[in-house]
Amino acid sequence: MTRRDSIFALSSGAPPAGIGVIRVSGPQTRPALLALAGRVPPARQASLALLRDPQDAMPLDRALILWLPGPATVTGEDMVELHCHGGRAVIAAVEAALGAMPGLRRAEPGEFTRRAFDHGRMDLNAVEGLSDLLAAETQSQRRAALLMVEGHFSRRIDQWRRALLDLSAMAEAALDFSDEDDVPDAAIEARIGDGIAALAADVGALLDAPSAERLRDGVRVVLAGPPNAGKSTLLNALVGREAAIVSDIAGTTRDRIEVPAAIDGVAFLFTDTAGLREETGDAIEAIGIDRARAALDAADIILWLGEPDALPRADAILVAAQSDRVADDRPGLSLSARTGEGMAALVALLQQRARALLPGEGDYALHRRQRDLVGQLLDHLHAARAARDLLVTAEELRLGRSVVDSLTGQAGTEDMLDRLFSGFCIGK
Numbered sequence: 001m002t003r004r005d006s007i008f009a010l011s012s013g014a015p016p017a018g019i020g021v022i023r024v025s026g027p028q029t030r031p032a033l034l035a036l037a038g039r040v041p042p043a044r045q046a047s048l049a050l051l052r053d054p055q056d057a058m059p060l061d062r063a064l065i066l067w068l069p070g071p072a073t074v075t076g077e078d079m080v081e082l083h084c085h086g087g088r089a090v091i092a093a094v095e096a097a098l099g100a101m102p103g104l105r106r107a108e109p110g111e112f113t114r115r116a117f118d119h120g121r122m123d124l125n126a127v128e129g130l131s132d133l134l135a136a137e138t139q140s141q142r143r144a145a146l147l148m149v150e151g152h153f154s155r156r157i158d159q160w161r162r163a164l165l166d167l168s169a170m171a172e173a174a175l176d177f178s179d180e181d182d183v184p185d186a187a188i189e190a191r192i193g194d195g196i197a198a199l200a201a202d203v204g205a206l207l208d209a210p211s212a213e214r215l216r217d218g219v220r221v222v223l224a225g226p227p228n229a230g231k232s233t234l235l236n237a238l239v240g241r242e243a244a245i246v247s248d249i250a251g252t253t254r255d256r257i258e259v260p261a262a263i264d265g266v267a268f269l270f271t272d273t274a275g276l277r278e279e280t281g282d283a284i285e286a287i288g289i290d291r292a293r294a295a296l297d298a299a300d301i302i303l304w305l306g307e308p309d310a311l312p313r314a315d316a317i318l319v320a321a322q323s324d325r326v327a328d329d330r331p332g333l334s335l336s337a338r339t340g341e342g343m344a345a346l347v348a349l350l351q352q353r354a355r356a357l358l359p360g361e362g363d364y365a366l367h368r369r370q371r372d373l374v375g376q377l378l379d380h381l382h383a384a385r386a387a388r389d390l391l392v393t394a395e396e397l398r399l400g401r402s403v404v405d406s407l408t409g410q411a412g413t414e415d416m417l418d419r420l421f422s423g424f425c426i427g428k
């Protein structure tokens, strides 16, 4: 796919800044560079140039320019980078000069990336990874996103595609053969079966990959228990600010209070909830209790500040709170949010639990879209394996290949792509 129009945008942060990098991409890039700088420097070598307004030859800025002829560029098109002084008026003047040139216009959000995708420079997984990388706030988010951008997952999918093609070719050959004498070669069928099983094992292993949404939004830690157990006090201590109201009145917290917080490079989403009790005359509190139960259902980790025999889930962490004033023969992790006693142990335990849910060093995380498609691929492989008829096996393998195409975005629906790219900032 090629496009006629060329685009430009400020690709660095909002001015004023030390440097403002304006990128241009498309067939008009070279003429634009010539018009602004009066020359086209050697490819991929930084050089200084006085940029002039082509209309009146007045100086705009002295900038570092980088001429990047396509197709070996990030968009796959001719590109130039203008590293200008990052003042508002400088950027505005250079952008105005570019905008006045024929065939050049401002880029829409994500349009550079979209061109990279359209020209096969990035597949959909790398695009999603880039979106995550730009949004990354913690080091674990950054690491997992970078692996996606670098194409680790895409290369694995490519291996799947090749394995599927090989298996399909074997199945077709066996079918041709069986046409001739009605006796399919048992050895070939066994080889196909083994190949499918090996591929299914590799694909299935990815279904356990950590969730990119969880990595992005934070590990959901829900604090729950009876009224006045000290949930809100503990939440405030964990996030380091007075996010929730604390009082000695039972039933103080009614709504769910969600507070994101990064602890040692891991994103958590802490949720304080209304105290759970069976009977309340207060209609609002009753709604709060329903919401608390819903939060518990969605929790990755539960901190339970109640009775041990009322644990909402077997893996909930039992917390014996307010240890500074309650006699401590209680089971569970003893702590006082007031004095800080036991807090370090709780944080260490949260980190340990979170690590098990998040990608480790060198692991990638999968978005729901990716996980769903990996699941579909696995279903087709299982069906291909279980089929008694080689025709069915061949068809399931073909369906598997189309799932792989969806995974890389080769068979993506247009509105999904529009949504994804519009989430990018301008200049990316």
Ligand SMILES: Nc1nc2c(ncn2[C@@H]2O[C@H](COP(=O)(O)OP(=O)(O)OP(=O)(O)O)[C@@H](O)[C@H]2O)c(=O)[nH]1
Pocket: 226, 227, 228, 229, 230, 231, 232, 233, 234, 245, 246, 247, 248, 249, 250, 251, 252, 253, 254, 273, 274, 275, 276, 321, 322, 323, 324, 325, 335, 336, 337, 338, 339
């Ligand atoms: N001494 C001491 N008091 C605490 C501690 N934690 C909470 N409290 C007190 O216990 C009372 C209840 O605390 P909250 O944090 O509001 O309890 P809660 O579980 O959120 O209560 P609800 O929102 O009403 O369900 C308040 O008066 C707190 O100051 C603690 O560790 N030590």
Ligand SMILES: [K+]
Pocket: 227, 228, 246, 247, 248, 249, 250, 251, 252, 253
């Ligand atoms: K309270």
Ligand SMILES: [Mg+2]
Pocket: 231, 232, 233, 244, 245, 246, 252, 253, 272, 273, 275
């Ligand atoms: Mg509370």
